[in-house]
Amino acid sequence: MTDLERxxxxxxxxxxxxxxxxxxxxxGHISVRHPHNPARYLLARSLSPERVVxxxxxxxxxxxxxxxxxxxxxxxxxxxxxxxxxxxxEAVAVVHAHAEDVLPFGITSAPLRPVIHSGxxxxxxxxxxxxxxxxxxTNLLVTNMAQGRDLTKTLSTHSVAxxxxxxxxxxxxSLIEVVxxxxxxxxxxxxxxxxxQLGAVKPLSRGEIEARNAGYKPHSPETRRAWEYWAIRxxxxxLLEKE
Amino acid sequence: MTDLERxxxxxxxxxxxxxxxxxxxxxGHISVRHPHNPARYLLARSLSPERVVxxxxxxxxxxxxxxxxxxxxxxxxxxxxxxxxxxxxEAVAVVHAHAEDVLPFGITSAPLRPVIHSGxxxxxxxxxxxxxxxxxxTNLLVTNMAQGRDLTKTLSTHSVAxxxxxxxxxxxxSLIEVVxxxxxxxxxxxxxxxxxQLGAVKPLSRGEIEARNAGYKPHSPETRRAWEYWAIRxxxxxLLEKE
Amino acid sequence: MTDLERxxxxxxxxxxxxxxxxxxxxxGHISVRHPHNPARYLLARSLSPERVVxxxxxxxxxxxxxxxxxxxxxxxxxxxxxxxxxxxxEAVAVVHAHAEDVLPFGITSAPLRPVIHSGxxxxxxxxxxxxxxxxxxTNLLVTNMAQGRDLTKTLSTHSVAxxxxxxxxxxxxSLIEVVxxxxxxxxxxxxxxxxxQLGAVKPLSRGEIEARNAGYKPHSPETRRAWEYWAIRxxxxxLLEKE
Amino acid sequence: MTDLERxxxxxxxxxxxxxxxxxxxxxGHISVRHPHNPARYLLARSLSPERVVxxxxxxxxxxxxxxxxxxxxxxxxxxxxxxxxxxxxEAVAVVHAHAEDVLPFGITSAPLRPVIHSGxxxxxxxxxxxxxxxxxxTNLLVTNMAQGRDLTKTLSTHSVAxxxxxxxxxxxxSLIEVVxxxxxxxxxxxxxxxxxQLGAVKPLSRGEIEARNAGYKPHSPETRRAWEYWAIRxxxxxLLEKE
Numbered sequence: 001m002t003d004l005e006r007x008x009x010x011x012x013x014x015x016x017x018x019x020x021x022x023x024x025x026x027x028g029h030i031s032v033r034h035p036h037n038p039a040r041y042l043l044a045r046s047l048s049p050e051r052v053v054x055x056x057x058x059x060x061x062x063x064x065x066x067x068x069x070x071x072x073x074x075x076x077x078x079x080x081x082x083x084x085x086x087x088x089x090e091a092v093a094v095v096h097a098h099a100e101d102v103l104p105f106g107i108t109s110a111p112l113r114p115v116i117h118s119g120x121x122x123x124x125x126x127x128x129x130x131x132x133x134x135x136x137x138t139n140l141l142v143t144n145m146a147q148g149r150d151l152t153k154t155l156s157t158h159s160v161a162x163x164x165x166x167x168x169x170x171x172x173x174s175l176i177e178v179v180x181x182x183x184x185x186x187x188x189x190x191x192x193x194x195x196x197q198l199g200a201v202k203p204l205s206r207g208e209i210e211a212r213n214a215g216y217k218p219h220s221p222e223t224r225r226a227w228e229y230w231a232i233r234x235x236x237x238x239l240l241e242k243e
Numbered sequence: 244m245t246d247l248e249r250x251x252x253x254x255x256x257x258x259x260x261x262x263x264x265x266x267x268x269x270x271g272h273i274s275v276r277h278p279h280n281p282a283r284y285l286l287a288r289s290l291s292p293e294r295v296v297x298x299x300x301x302x303x304x305x306x307x308x309x310x311x312x313x314x315x316x317x318x319x320x321x322x323x324x325x326x327x328x329x330x331x332x333e334a335v336a337v338v339h340a341h342a343e344d345v346l347p348f349g350i351t352s353a354p355l356r357p358v359i360h361s362g363x364x365x366x367x368x369x370x371x372x373x374x375x376x377x378x379x380x381t382n383l384l385v386t387n388m389a390q391g392r393d394l395t396k397t398l399s400t401h402s403v404a405x406x407x408x409x410x411x412x413x414x415x416x417s418l419i420e421v422v423x424x425x426x427x428x429x430x431x432x433x434x435x436x437x438x439x440q441l442g443a444v445k446p447l448s449r450g451e452i453e454a455r456n457a458g459y460k461p462h463s464p465e466t467r468r469a470w471e472y473w474a475i476r477x478x479x480x481x482l483l484e485k486e
Numbered sequence: 487m488t489d490l491e492r493x494x495x496x497x498x499x500x501x502x503x504x505x506x507x508x509x510x511x512x513x514g515h516i517s518v519r520h521p522h523n524p525a526r527y528l529l530a531r532s533l534s535p536e537r538v539v540x541x542x543x544x545x546x547x548x549x550x551x552x553x554x555x556x557x558x559x560x561x562x563x564x565x566x567x568x569x570x571x572x573x574x575x576e577a578v579a580v581v582h583a584h585a586e587d588v589l590p591f592g593i594t595s596a597p598l599r600p601v602i603h604s605g606x607x608x609x610x611x612x613x614x615x616x617x618x619x620x621x622x623x624t625n626l627l628v629t630n631m632a633q634g635r636d637l638t639k640t641l642s643t644h645s646v647a648x649x650x651x652x653x654x655x656x657x658x659x660s661l662i663e664v665v666x667x668x669x670x671x672x673x674x675x676x677x678x679x680x681x682x683q684l685g686a687v688k689p690l691s692r693g694e695i696e697a698r699n700a701g702y703k704p705h706s707p708e709t710r711r712a713w714e715y716w717a718i719r720x721x722x723x724x725l726l727e728k729e
Numbered sequence: 730m731t732d733l734e735r736x737x738x739x740x741x742x743x744x745x746x747x748x749x750x751x752x753x754x755x756x757g758h759i760s761v762r763h764p765h766n767p768a769r770y771l772l773a774r775s776l777s778p779e780r781v782v783x784x785x786x787x788x789x790x791x792x793x794x795x796x797x798x799x800x801x802x803x804x805x806x807x808x809x810x811x812x813x814x815x816x817x818x819e820a821v822a823v824v825h826a827h828a829e830d831v832l833p834f835g836i837t838s839a840p841l842r843p844v845i846h847s848g849x850x851x852x853x854x855x856x857x858x859x860x861x862x863x864x865x866x867t868n869l870l871v872t873n874m875a876q877g878r879d880l881t882k883t884l885s886t887h888s889v890a891x892x893x894x895x896x897x898x899x900x901x902x903s904l905i906e907v908v909x910x911x912x913x914x915x916x917x918x919x920x921x922x923x924x925x926q927l928g929a930v931k932p933l934s935r936g937e938i939e940a941r942n943a944g945y946k947p948h949s950p951e952t953r954r955a956w957e958y959w960a961i962r963x964x965x966x967x968l969l970e971k972e
Contacts, residue, residue, distance in 0.1 A: 026471075046465065051471075103359055108445070117827075117870070165358060165359050166359065197926060198922070225777055229754065348684070408688070408694075589923075593930050623935075625937070626846040679927070683926060
């Protein structure tokens with residue numbers, strides 16, 4: 001199995017995990033930058049993540065044009081992915097999803113903050129992007145590069161940005177890392193919401209967030225443990241790398 | 244397969260989806276207008292939606308009389324469906340259900356509002372019908388045409404109306420659309436409830452609701468994607484139209 | 487199949503439904519009065535309801551003594567059942583459970599009220615029994631007839647009583663009815679809790695509660711529909727009465 | 730089957746129960762003191778609890794050193810277990826987990842209190858440990874004996890301690906007891922959170938907590954009933970002791 005084949009298998013696994021863990025339903029998607037060409041990314045055709053297999057993966061230029069004349073129906077919102085890869089050279093994987101439990105923080109002025117250790121990877125601040133500010137009344141979807149770039153401007157150097165009334169975008173250095181954030185950011189949101197009903201909430205300190213980031217290794221046994229756990233729950237045991 | 248057969252298969256799928264997605268339990272029902280006779284509608288006999296198969300579908304006149312001397316037990320509340328089809332010529336599909344998460348908005352004065360993009364199809368306002376206003380103390384069920392017509396008056400031109408202490412009615416131009424609303428209106432309600440605990444909530448603007456409605460196509464790949472996702476989750480892969 | 491055999495099969499089904507619908511876990515139990523001897527009741531031996539089969543059903547005198555020298559381990563709290571049958575000649579079935587969502591109403595002074603039509607069968611008032619008032623510091627369990635009778639005094643003519651820090655007891659005229667209450671009282675509690683966060687809550691009126699009670703028939707097609715739905719979900723299709 | 734083999738089988742069951750009941754996901758672990766050598770404990774290698782089988786169990790000295798030159802990857806936070814066994818001679822089993830519903834109580838000043846009878850085993854007080862007080866900005870994980878001992882100082886003679894922004898530790902006299910606490914402490918937290926929205930909350934009295942502790946027997950039929958129920962739900966029927 002080549003590196004590219006391994007990455008494609010992992011992208012399929014990632015699609016299934018996001019579905020099994022309720023980060024996505026029929027909507028929402030995950031991409032990875034092409035390992036041999038940083039000006040391209042890999043993303044499934046327009047299909048529910050739960051149903052994605054390797055043959056469904058398409059290749060795109062950063063502006064969202066399918067490579068090689070591929071005429072299959074792409075996701076309408078693929079521009080989110082390209083805009084992030086364009087602006088953030090270090091970004092290797094991107095998720096856009098509508099996970100229910102983060103949505104309240106996008107439609108109020110209560111800031112989403114890391115309050116549990118597994119939420120630290122969202123960083124100290126999670127900005128909120130409102131498509132209306134620059135594009136007026138739209139259907140809220142990111143359907144061109146101008147919108148994608150505007151979202152990316154709000155995302156800036158952050159790991160996660162909320163999209164008002166819509167969902168979130170997350171960017172990371174690996175598929176494992178972006179999947180992990182996509183699962184734990186909603187958990188952090190649930191815990192924070194409950195805690196806010198109990199009184200003043202103690203978030204993680206900046207130093208704690210930095211200490212966790214400094215120690216994070218995408219290929220550590222601890223990180224791998226979660227990936228395998230989620231993959232098996234999602235029915236992807238056969239797709240996992242042999243140990 | 245004729246058009247009518249396809250529609251019956253889709254109605255079975257819709258019944259199963261509503262059950263799988265917790266919109267209905269043993270109670271609640273979905274109908275579709277007869278494609279060849281707008282003065283009739285198709286609705287299962289009195290049966291839990293999860294158990295409905297094609298042979299369970301009955302045909303009714305708009306006043307709720309079974310067609311062709313069909314003596315099977317109908318749903319007590321079928322009058323909801325007929326009253327909507329009578330008042331709204333453009334309506335093609337109707338759901339009545341007791342989805343738990345919309346119920347709080349029917350028993351308080353807090354208005355249910357579209358706050359997430361997938362909730363936009365409920366429209367800017369969701370009226371609340373209280374059977375008690377005109378019919379006094381009842382068992383809350385809509386068991387005759389007078390009650391159905393009174394509900395329909397409150398529904399007016401809206402897509403969804405809440406029924407105080409009971410549930411909701413939704414009307415749409417297709418089965419896919421009414422199923423989609425029935426799944427996403429409770430999600431919108433959950434997000435709104437959580438957000439209201441965090442502070443002032445930003446709903447979708449009128450312009451955004453209109454932009455989403457203007458762009459909606461019941462047969463677009465995006466709409467179809469959700470239908471297939473829900474159908475497969477509900478165990479109905481075999482009933483889906485071949486691609 | 488004799489009437490008694492049918493009733494035993496239904497009691498097994500009821501056990502499994504309560505487990506499947508999260509009314510009970512390893513704890514909680516359901517009984518039925520003996521159809522041929524009103525001074526006895528039928529209740530499983532000490533076993534998780536999910537695992538109960540017909541051979542596990544024991545017969546008890548109203549004071550909790552096993553009939554016929556049956557030496558199997560009975561539930562510690564069987565006295566709840568006998569005390570209700572003793573005080574309420576019309577009662578045919580009793581549930582005691584710890585359903586999580588009713589517990590908040592037993593430890594605060596907020597009264598649980600019927601706010602949705604399916605919650606009407608709890609009646610206008612749901613009293614709260616506190617074992618501590620008469621028995622001081624105990625392990626909170628009802629382990630003798632004196633405690634059972636004290637609970638029954640609080641239950642009085644109501645359908646449901648909450649037990650502070652512990653759970654609830656429900657009494658009804660049939661197994662179907664008591665199962666239905668046990669499933670819908672927690673749902674009513676969830677809806678009421680959410681609604682109380684939104685503002686003032688409109689409960690069902692006394693007249694509506696009475697209208698629903700007046701029209702209730704334990705063998706109507708509507709009631710039967712829910713029983714079959716829950717039984718099939720609980721894996722008990724084979725145990726259902728042939729239609 | 731020797732006593733040690735029985736205990737190892739029970740430790741596997743306990744791992745699976747904690748996963749099935751959502752106390753742990755890929756993270757979190759459960760140990761038991763070695764029955765023949767109180768200066769050692771048994772704990773799985775670094776693996777998701779859901780996947781643990783008997784061959785994955787390692788043996789550790791109290792300071793966290795693997796016994797017999799076992800070179801497999803251990804859990805980073807195993808020091809929690811050793812520190813508890815060191816400080817608490819009566820402790821036989823320890824759980825560390827991140828159960829979502831207890832987390833809000835670790836990041837606010839609202840004290841977690843036993844409010845339902847099944848929560849009584851957490852005792853009257855649940856202290857909160859903040860790693861930052863003594864160790865400053867860390868990644869929040871307990872990765873050495875000094876941190877484990879500091880946590881144990883906060884745990885003191887309590888059954889459960891919360892860890893700010895991270896999770897909890899629970900200690901008990903048997904595997905059954907620590908599993909039971911790990912399942913019911915989050916339930917107690919959910920009930921308490923909901924009740925706090927309704928008004929002032931009545932916790933269990935000190936006398937009730939003591940009465941429940943006094944009457945608790947780890948091998949009673951009632952305790953055994955829950956263990957079997959959870960084990961069967963977790964797919965471990967074959968691993969259960971033959972009755």
